[in-house]
Amino acid sequence: IINFSAGPATLPLTVLQQVQEELLDWRGSGMSVMEMSHRDKEFMSIAAEAEKDLREVAGIPANYKVLFMQGGATAQFSLIPLNLLRGKAGADYVLTGDWGKKAAKECGKYGKANVAASSESEKFTKVPDRASWKLDPDAAYVHITTNETIHGVQFQDTPDTGGVPLVADMSSDILSRPIDISKFGLIYGGAQKNIGPAGVTIVIVRDDLIGQAAAMTPGVFDYKAVADNESMLNTPACFSWYVSGLVFKWIKNEGGLAAIGARNQRKSSLLYDYIDAQDFYKNPVAKKDRSWMNVPFTLPNPELDAEFLKGAKAASLSGLKGHRAVGGMRASLYNAMTEAGVATLVDYMKEFVRTRG
Numbered sequence: 001i002i003n004f005s006a007g008p009a010t011l012p013l014t015v016l017q018q019v020q021e022e023l024l025d026w027r028g029s030g031m032s033v034m035e036m037s038h039r040d041k042e043f044m045s046i047a048a049e050a051e052k053d054l055r056e057v058a059g060i061p062a063n064y065k066v067l068f069m070q071g072g073a074t075a076q077f078s079l080i081p082l083n084l085l086r087g088k089a090g091a092d093y094v095l096t097g098d099w100g101k102k103a104a105k106e107c108g109k110y111g112k113a114n115v116a117a118s119s120e121s122e123k124f125t126k127v128p129d130r131a132s133w134k135l136d137p138d139a140a141y142v143h144i145t146t147n148e149t150i151h152g153v154q155f156q157d158t159p160d161t162g163g164v165p166l167v168a169d170m171s172s173d174i175l176s177r178p179i180d181i182s183k184f185g186l187i188y189g190g191a192q193k194n195i196g197p198a199g200v201t202i203v204i205v206r207d208d209l210i211g212q213a214a215a216m217t218p219g220v221f222d223y224k225a226v227a228d229n230e231s232m233l234n235t236p237a238c239f240s241w242y243v244s245g246l247v248f249k250w251i252k253n254e255g256g257l258a259a260i261g262a263r264n265q266r267k268s269s270l271l272y273d274y275i276d277a278q279d280f281y282k283n284p285v286a287k288k289d290r291s292w293m294n295v296p297f298t299l300p301n302p303e304l305d306a307e308f309l310k311g312a313k314a315a316s317l318s319g320l321k322g323h324r325a326v327g328g329m330r331a332s333l334y335n336a337m338t339e340a341g342v343a344t345l346v347d348y349m350k351e352f353v354r355t356r357g
């Protein structure tokens with residue numbers, strides 16, 4: 001099966017094979033990682049190695065904490081205001097899709113969620129032009145969603161927020177290409193798209209932003225407490241953390257984020273170039289803001305969707321149904337999707353036009 005699901009998503013085959021090999025007996029320990037105490041030295045070494053590899057792969061500066069939390073990105077965008085408002089009246093949100101909207105709604109429970117810019121009136125088909133952003137210099141932070149998974153809209157560069165900490169939901173493009181972490185105050189993302197099994201949520205946060213959580217913040221969600229306890233304040237998502245560590249090593253072996261990024265660009269170009277060269281399929285997103293990770297496309301008539309999906313399934317292509325908010329199809333091209341997988345999809349799309357178009 002070639003899996004184009006938006007998440008949980010395909011993982012590198014070699015990683016799955018290694019998990020299989022180590023499943024019953026992790027490196028002579030006589031135990032599965034699933035059975036280990038998180039306080040034992042075996043798991044502590046797995047956890048520390050994963051953080052070291054992530055720091056190396058992503059180029060995370062020493063003044064940033066790396067947290068391996070739970071609750072998914074939804075928990076993170078709900079507790080970011082609790083941790084980062086730091087007594088300020090509110091924060092700025094730049095909306096490029098439904099996930100950013102949800103994040104802003106959560107912030108509204110604790111402070112003012114100022115919509116500094118939004119492309120909702122254009123059905124989230126672009127990043128709002130920079131000149132239209134109304135940033136508040138007193139905002140506690142500026143929140144963006146670097147890749148909106150549903151709409152297929154991605155920031156192609158990192159906005160300058162004039163010294164106000166930039167907070168980014170990177171759930172669907174984390175580790176998909178090199179970025180300069182030092183331009184961000186906080187980055188978060190669930191593991192289940194580019195990193196590993198659902199369960200672990202990665203938070204990368206600059207030192208000086210933690211330690212001022214609102215008094216009502218649950219202890220287990222206070223970044224300072226999580227950092228002080230090396231993400232083991234309570235039982236972490238041990239198995240997911242372990243598999244994520246194997247994926248960080250896989251990224252290193254593939255040549256790091258530069259090589260991964262170049263491949264992701266080639267993969268998405270293959271699909272966009274085909275879509276742009278014909279009239280049957282359409283992608284509505286402004287070319288400059290098109291996502292390398294999630295490519296939504298529509299057929300000329302929604303009545304063809306079911307037939308397209310049926311034929312795709314027969315050709316071993318799965319997970320292509322678009323999100324209900326957008327309709328049509330969506331091909332997710334996360335790190336573990338191969339170039340050959342995308343080529344197979346394009347061949348199938350051509351064949352569908354030839355026979356039914």
Ligand code: PLP
Nearest residue numbers: 072073074099149169171172190
């Ligand atoms: N943010 C983005 C950009 C997403 O794509 C998703 C899930 O697909 C979420 C947040 C929510 O993630 P979770 O299910 O881990 O809470």
